[in-house]
Amino acid sequence: MIKVLDRLLLFLYSLVIGIASIVAIVAACGGFSDKWLADVVYEFTGGARVVQGSVIGVSAIILLISLRFLIVSIKRDGNSAPSINQRTDHGDIRISVETVENLALKAASRTRGVKDLRARVRVSEAGLGIMIRAFVEGDGSIPAMSEEMQRTVSQQVEEATGIPVAEVSVFIANVTQAPTTFKSRVE
Template sequence: MIKVVDRLLLFVYSLAVGAASVFAIVAAAGGVNSRWLGNVVDDILGEDSFSQWLTIVIAVVLLLLSLRLFIVSFKRSGGQAPSITQRSEHGDIRISVDTVENLALKAASRTRGVKDLKARVRAADSGLQIMIRAFVDGDTSIPALSEEMQKTVSELVQETTGIPVSEVSVYIANVTQAPTAYKSRVE
């Protein structure tokens, strides 16, 4: 949530600084009447309290945005890889999402006829949701191959991590072509 707010603040700050920069460039290039600019400055410095308060409020908001973004720029990011926390009687166990993805790939690679595997893991309230993307050789029934892969992945991940697997989705991206051997003809 804080990252979203910081991005929004950065967006607003960038717009304000961008608008001020464009105005400064146009004014320096002679695109602004000096009398008008003098009147604006006189209004800000003059006795009109609304203009003074508006200027002060805008300046304070930009200063606060600057300070916030300055602090965020030096703040260390959490830096920790996404993980899944499993509670046990002795304390918490944290398993990285990469570890679960590698386990899923290991299990999926045990299925005959699959190549070029990729895995994605998402933690949900009901358990882990695993998506496997694979290329198949085309010699095996795709539904049978997918079902075997789903079962193998679900069992291995659940058994190894202790975290329930709610869903294993298999996406068959393509069929690989086996290299064909050409016989040479001699005439």
């Protein structure tokens, strides 16, 4: 909710500052006559006292919005890298999602006939959801390779992190040809 509010404020702030900048540039270049500009301000505000109050009010609002954006830009988010948090008897443990992805890739690469692996991890209440994308060599059974990969990834990740794995989905993106080896003839 705060992020949506900050985005809305940033949009409105940018719009107001942009319009004010354009008006200031046109006025500085002589685009408005002094009498016309004074008449517009007088008709819009109804007098000098109102102008002063309006300028102070608008300036205060712009200052507050500027301070909000300054604080947001300086403040570092404590959860900058997505992580999985666990509580133990000795304290907290934080494991980054990237670490779990690397563990899944390492486990999946142990499956024979698999190439070019990618992993994504999703954290849910039931446990980890791991999605493996792979290319396989064309000489093996894809269902058997996939099941072996699922079993290996699930066991290795659970053993290494202590976090239950809810599911391991395997997506076989393509089949590659294994490089053929030619016997050289010696004559």
